[in-house]
Amino acid sequence: MPIVAHNNLPTFDRLRAEGQNILESDWAIHQDIRELHVGLLNMMPDAALAATERQFFRLVGQSNQIAQFYVHPFSLPGLPRGEKARAHIERYYQSFEAVRELGLDALIITGANVSGPDLAEQPFWSPLIEVVDWAFEHVTSTLCSCLATHAVMQFRYGQRRQPLPDKRWGVYTHRVVDHSHPLIDSTNTLFDVPHSRFNEVSREQFEAVGAKVLVESDEAGVHLATSPDGLRIVMFQGHPEYDTISLLKEYKREVDRFATGARESYPPFPDNVFSRKAAAVLDEHRHLLQRALDRGREPPKFPEARIAEDLDNTWRDTAEGVVGNWLGLIYRVTHNDRRVPFMDWVDPDDPLRMLTRP
DSSP states (O other): EEEOOSSSHHHHHHHHTOOOOOEEEHTTTTTOOEEEEEEEEEEHHHHHHHHHHHHHHHHHHHHSSHHHHEEEEEETTOEEEOHHHHHHHHOOOOOHHHHHOOOEEEEOOOOOOOOSSSSSSSHHHHHHHHHHHHHHHOOOOOEEETTHHHHHHHHHHHOOOOEEEEEEEEEEEEEEOTTTTTTTTTSHHHHHEEEEEEEOHHHHHHHHTTTTTEEEEETEEEEEOOTTSSEEEEEEESSSOOOOOOOHHHHHHHHHHTTSSSSSOOOOBTTSOOOHHHHHHHHHHHHHHHHHHHHHHOOOOOOOOHHTTTTOOOSSSHHHHHHHHHHHHHHHHHSSSSSSSSSSTOOOTTTTTTTTTO
């Protein structure tokens, strides 16, 4: 939560100039301390449904140790589900209709696995656009992850994602390129972010529609950008919510697909994830697996535990910082009635103006 500037102490001016979150006293007296209601539209496939749910719950919960958050998960029709996932959703998730009726202060939309290049041809496209349209009118801010970012860029701004020559898969170093934005206040200026995708929206595409690019990588491209107003839509192309072992598990799934004949070639390592020691263990497993397949024998067990103990997490602290800043900004401008996006004096087209004034 921000510090309240309750007098004319010069330190407040200095902190404002540095981009720190300083709440003006006239704003503070209008705020009631209350909980925030955050929606989680989980579009991930069955195998990743619960893990993605935990990752975003954890990221929200660890981003601020004072505020109270109520996270409301829901999903969409048109997403293929097995019996177990359907039962989980029916028991624990709300419907979009219920979420819409009660309202939200913030919304997170996860990525999804799709087939085919055109997002508009996906069976979930129309329900997703209904959510995005509603959120833009009634929710203070929506955070989009990976494919959700691509969908919003296509639907709202007419910018279609472009296929990459090869899958962008690994952990990449990123740099803050706009130090003035409060979303990256007090975060590291150089930090890592995991990526896992076959497509991208380029910096040129973001800038063509007036979006603000905040964080990017020489290798992985833009990670963090916002809608032109700076807050209504926050867009990730990477996966800062990932657990330390997420890319390892993804690699294991690809190895299993090779073992069962679901993919022709053996998967390459994700970039910048495995140490030399881990790579040597995985290369040994590859040779043993290939030998077993050639001889028609049972494949060896994947050495997940041996690799997991050697992995590092170099992104979580910054991820929590960005999400904490995002929720802090929402708290400062959202209406007490969660069905209304902004306080009465906040300009929806420039919601950060009063928060970032010099």
